[in-house]
Amino acid sequence: MTELLAARIARQAAANPAATAVVSGREVVDYERFWSKVLRTAAGLDGMRRVAVLPTSDVESLVTVTAAMHAGVSVVLLHRHLLPDQFGRVLALAEPGAVVAAPHQHRRLRRLGFDGVVRTAAALASDAPAAGARPEAELLVGITSGTTGEPKLFVRDQRSWAATLDRSDATFDIGAGDRVSVPGVLDHTHFLYGALHALTRGATVDLRPVVDALNDGATQLYSVPTIAWDVVRAGIGQVGGVREVLSSAARWPRAGRRALREVLPNASLVHFYGASELSFVSFDRGLGSADEKSAGELFSGVEARVRDGLVYVRSDMLFDGYLTADGVVGGPVDGWMTVGDRGEVTGNRLRLFGRDSEMLIRAGLNVEPAAVEAALTAIPGVAEAACIGVPDARMGEAPAAAIVLGAGAPEADEIWRRLRATLPSPSMPVRILVVDRLPRTPRGKLDRAALASTLAAHRRVGRPEVDR
Numbered sequence: 120m121t122e123l124l125a126a127r128i129a130r131q132a133a134a135n136p137a138a139t140a141v142v143s144g145r146e147v148v149d150y151e152r153f154w155s156k157v158l159r160t161a162a163g164l165d166g167m168r169r170v171a172v173l174p175t176s177d178v179e180s181l182v183t184v185t186a187a188m189h190a191g192v193s194v195v196l197l198h199r200h201l202l203p204d205q206f207g208r209v210l211a212l213a214e215p216g217a218v219v220a221a222p223h224q225h226r227r228l229r230r231l232g233f234d235g236v237v238r239t240a241a242a243l244a245s246d247a248p249a250a251g252a253r254p255e256a257e258l259l260v261g262i263t264s265g266t267t268g269e270p271k272l273f274v275r276d277q278r279s280w281a282a283t284l285d286r287s288d289a290t291f292d293i294g295a296g297d298r299v300s301v302p303g304v305l306d307h308t309h310f311l312y313g314a315l316h317a318l319t320r321g322a323t324v325d326l327r328p329v330v331d332a333l334n335d336g337a338t339q340l341y342s343v344p345t346i347a348w349d350v351v352r353a354g355i356g357q358v359g360g361v362r363e364v365l366s367s368a369a370r371w372p373r374a375g376r377r378a379l380r381e382v383l384p385n386a387s388l389v390h391f392y393g394a395s396e397l398s399f400v401s402f403d404r405g406l407g408s409a410d411e412k413s414a415g416e417l418f419s420g421v422e423a424r425v426r427d428g429l430v431y432v433r434s435d436m437l438f439d440g441y442l443t444a445d446g447v448v449g450g451p452v453d454g455w456m457t458v459g460d461r462g463e464v465t466g467n468r469l470r471l472f473g474r475d476s477e478m479l480i481r482a483g484l485n486v487e488p489a490a491v492e493a494a495l496t497a498i499p500g501v502a503e504a505a506c507i508g509v510p511d512a513r514m515g516e517a518p519a520a521a522i523v524l525g526a527g528a529p530e531a532d533e534i535w536r537r538l539r540a541t542l543p544s545p546s547m548p549v550r551i552l553v554v555d556r557l558p559r560t561p562r563g564k565l566d567r568a569a570l571a572s573t574l575a576a577h578r579r580v581g582r583p584e585v586d587r
Contacts, residue, residue, distance in 0.1 A: 121254075121278070121281040121282060121284075121285055122281065123188075123252055123254065123277050123278075123280075123281050124185075124188050124258075124277070124280055124281060124284060124315060124319060125157070125185060125188045125189035125252065127284065127318075127319035128154065128157075128185060128315075128318045128319055129154060129189075131150060131295070131318065131319065131320070131321040132150040132151060132153065132154035134321065135150055135295060135321055136149065136150050136151035136154075137149050137150070137151065138150050138295065138321060138323070139323045140152075140153040140318060140323065140324065141153060141178050141181060141314075141318075141323070141324045141326065142323060142324070142325045142326065142327065142335075143176060143177050143178050143326045143327065144176070144177075144326070144327050145177065145178075146178055148178055150321075153178070153181075153182065153318075156178075156179075156182045156186075156240065156244075157182055157185045157186045157189055158186075158189075158249070159186075159243075159244040159245060159246065160182055160183055160186035160240045160243050160244055161186040161187070161189045161190040161192075161249040162190075162244070162245035162246065162247045162248065162249045163186075163242075163243030163244055163245040164186060164187055164190045164192045164216075164217070164243060164249070165190050165192075165245075165247065165248075165249040165250055166216075167190075167192045167215070167216030167217065168192065168193065168214075168216060169192065169193040169194075169195050169213055169214065169215045169216060169257075169260065170183070170187050170192050170193070170194060170195065170215050170216055170217050170218075170219055171195040171197055171209075171210065171213060171215035171217070171218045171219065172184055172187070172194055172195065172196060172197060172218075172219045172220070173197040173198075173199065173218070173219070173220040173224050173227070173228060173306065174196070174197075174220075174304070174305040174306050174311065175220075175221055175223075175224060175304060175305065175306075176301075176302075176303075176304055176305060176326040176327075177221055177326065178326075179221055179239065179240040179241070180221065180305050181305065181314055181315075181318075181324070181326075182240050183219050183240045183243075184196075184305075184311065184315070185315065185318070186240070186243075188252060188258055188277070189249065189251070189252065190249040190250060190251070190252065191250060191251060191252035191253060191256045191277075192216075193256070193257040193258060193259065193260055193274075194258070194259050194260070195209070195210075195213040195215050195260045195272075196259060196260065196261050196262065196306060196308065196311070197209065197218075197262070197306065198262060198306035198307070198561070199224075199227060199304070199306055199561070200560075200561045201231065201262070201270070203230070203231050203232040205269070205270055206231040206232060206233070207231075207232055208269075209262060209270070209272065210233070212272060212442055212443065212444065213260055213272065213442065217236075217238045217243070218233060218235060218236075218237055218238065219237070219238045219239065219240065219243065220237055220238075220239070221239065222239060224237075225237045252277050253277065254276070254277050254278040254281070255276060255277070255278060256276060256277050257274055257275075257276055257277075257439070258275050258276055258277045258279075258280050259274070259275040259280070259308075260272050260273070260274055260442055261273050261275070261308050261395055263395060271441050272441060272442040272443075273395045273396055273438050273440075273441055273442075274438055274439040274440055274441070274442050274447050275398075275438050275439065276439055278435070279398065279435065279436050279437065279438065279439075282398075282420075282434075282435040282436045283312075283398045283399055283436045284316060284319055286399050286418045286419065286420075286436070287316045287399075288320070289419065290389070290402060290418065291316075291339075291363060291365060291389065292339075292362060292363050292387070293316070293317055293320045293322050293339055293363070294320050294321065294322065295320065295321035295322065296321075296322070297317070297320070297322040297323070297338045297339060298322065298323045298325055298332070298335070298336055298337050298338050298339070299313065299314075299317035299322050299323065299324055299325065299337070299338070299339045299340075299341065300325045300327075300329055300332035300333065300337040300339065300340045300341065301313045301314045301317070301324055301325065301326055301341045302326075302327070302328055302329035302332060302340075302341075302342075302346055303341070303342075303343065303346065303563075305326075307561075307562055307563070308395065309341065309343065309367045309562075309563075310341055313341030313365065314326070314341075317339075322339075325337055329342075329346055329349060329350055329353075330350070330353050330355055333350070333355065333358045333361065334355065334358075336360055337358075337360065337361055338360060338361060338362050338363070339361065339362060339363045339364070339365065340361055340363070340364045340365070340383075340386070341365050341366075342364055342365065342366045343366060343367060343562075343563035344366065344375055344503075344563065345559050345563050346563075347364070347366065347375060347376075347378075347379045348375060348378075348502075348503075348556070350379060350382055350383070351375075351378045351379055351381070351382055355382065356382075357381070357382060357383075357384055358382060358383055359383075359384060359385050360385070361383045361385065361386040362385060362386060362387065363386055363387050363389060364379065364383060364386050364387070364388045364389065365389050365391070366388070366389065366390045366391070367390070367391055367392075367393065373411065373496065374496050374501065374502045374503070374525065375502060375503060376388050376390075378502065378525065387404060387405060388404070388405055389402055389403070389404050390402065390403045390415070391403070391415070391418075392414040392415065392469070392471065394458045394460075395438065396437065396438045396456055396458055397432050397434075397436070397437060397438075397456060397458060398434070398436035398437065398438070399418045399421070399434075399436060400414070400417065400418065400421055400423065400432055400434075400469065401414045401415045401416055401417050401418065401421070401423075401468075401469045402415045402416065402418065403415030403416075410470065411489075411492075411493035411496065411497070412462075412470045412471055412472060412489065412493065413468065413469075413470055414462070414468075414469040414470060414471045415468065415469065416467050416468050416469075417467050417468070417469060418434070420434055420435060421433075421434040421436075422434065423464045423469055424455075424464060425462065425463055425464055426457075428461045428475070429457045429459060429460065429461055429475060430457060430460045430461065430462045430464070430469065430471070431455045431456065431457045432455065432456055432457070433451070433454045433455045433456070437450075437451050437454075437456050438450065438451075438456075459474050459475045459476060460472075460473070460474055460475075461473060461474070461475055461478075471489070472487055472489055472490075473487060473488055473489040477489075479507075479508030479516050479517075479518060480515060480516065481508075481511075481514050481515065481516060481517050481518065481545050482513075482514040482515065482545070484545040486508075486518050486545055486546050487546070488505075488506035488507060488508070488518065489506075490542070490546060491504075491506040491518050491520060491542065491546055491548060492504045492505060492506050492520070494537075494538055494541045494542050494546075495520060495522055495534075495538070495551075497537075497541070498529060498533075498534060498537050498538075499527055499529070500524060500525055500526065500527040500528035500529050501522050501523075501524060501525070501528070501529075501534070502522075502523045502524060502525035503522065503523040503556075503557055504520055504521070504522045504523075505520065505521050505522075505557050505565050505570055506518050506519070506520040506548065507519060507520075507567050507570055507571055507574070509549070509571065509574055509575070511549065517548075517549045518546060518547070518548045518549065519548050519549055519550050519551070519552075519574050520548045520550075520551045520552070521551070521552045521553075521554045521557060521570055521573065521574065522534075522551055522552070522553055522554070523553075523554060523555065523556060523557060524553055534551065550574070552573065552574055552577050554573065557570070558570050558573065
């Protein structure tokens with residue numbers, strides 16, 4: 120049987136107790152101290168079914184999550200951007216035995232409307248023994264970002280996370296002696312997973328801001344494209360010690376990858392596609408092909424096929440379903456699951472065309488925003504691009520775009536000339552707005568609502584223009 124997450128960390132603590140486990144802005148703990156905290160906290164959680172955790176980038180958050188996973192108690196992973204009514208519904212559905220957060224997060228919980236007892240890892244600590252986790256036990260109740268609707272609660276079990284760890288071990292170059300920068304807040308599952316995987320490998324997890332970690336000898340960086348751009352714009356010069364950048368979330372244009380490589384010249388850039396419900400699906404190492412739609416090759420043991428234009432996935436890493444008032448529902452059917460991404464599969468490689476809900480219809484013709492974005496970022500000097508549908512009295516809706524310019528930015532006439540040469544007329548944006556940075560959600564994805572507001576505020580009548 121595949122070794123479960125907490126057992127892997129326990130093995131590293133036994134093998135190298137004096138090795139540094141976690142570095143935060145406030146403290147440094149070795150593996151012996153970290154695991155001792157985990158055991159004492161796990162004892163305080165023993166007997167609960169679920170515990171709700173509002174984590175930050177600190178040691179105690181990692182201790183609490185690891186302790187729950189060791190004790191076989193499911194972690195309800197709260198995040199700071201929930202609205203009060205959403206927060207209340209999450210707790211009502213999950214029914215946690217305790218709500219845990221660092222002291223400086225207690226006021227936030229009060230603002231969210233929680234009037235119960237907020238626990239800390241230290242307050243939970245006990246010397247009593249704790250039961251261990253079972254492979255089939257629920258491990259995590261995560262919350263989708265919910266930027267366009269009601270957040271969903273997705274359920275993962277111990278076995279599926281263990282299988283995901285196996286893929287990370289086989290694909291990513293992390294081991295004892297490495298220092299893994301995890302600069303995102305741990306309420307984002309991408310960063311939480313990155314920290315936990317590093318601990319299962321005996322590496323040091325650096326939770327500090329990315330520039331601090333890079334200047335202090337980071338060998339790997341868990342990232343999303345927005346953090347990558349922060350590194351590029353920080354002006355820190357070349358950092359030669361980083362071997363690997365592990366990125367997820369938003370689509371990462373090649374221009375952004377090239378810019379990051381200038382700062383991290385020795386790093387392998389690994390961008391992987393997946394979802395909360397699917398876990399890992401595919402990965403693209405390096406700059407990849409010239410095809411902006413390529414999502415890379417499938418992870419070992421992952422099957423993908425296309426039905427009615429949508430990508431369906433089958434693997435041992437899929438989630439169980441969504442937690443609702445009627446129990447866990449909406450999980451894989453006959454082992455297969457889709458999250459609504461459109462694409463195609465050729466052999467062992469996957470191409471993505473965007474979410475089904477992102478496609479817009481202009482005067483009865485389908486327009487792929489991803490194709491518009493790819494055409495824009497293929498123009499030298501266009502660093503990032505985002506395309507959405509905007510209301511149009513004549514055509515129903517039409518594509519409009521925002522771009523971030525880099526070095527050697529072209530003039531407006533050149534942008535339009537290149538677009539006319541590469542896009543069919545229905546896909547031509549009605550306007551393009553130059554912005555300093557694209558609006559992102561707290562989880563690193565394009566904030567479509569914010570972009571729509573920005574485009575509406577700068578709306579012009581007449582021929583298409585590039586507005587600066």
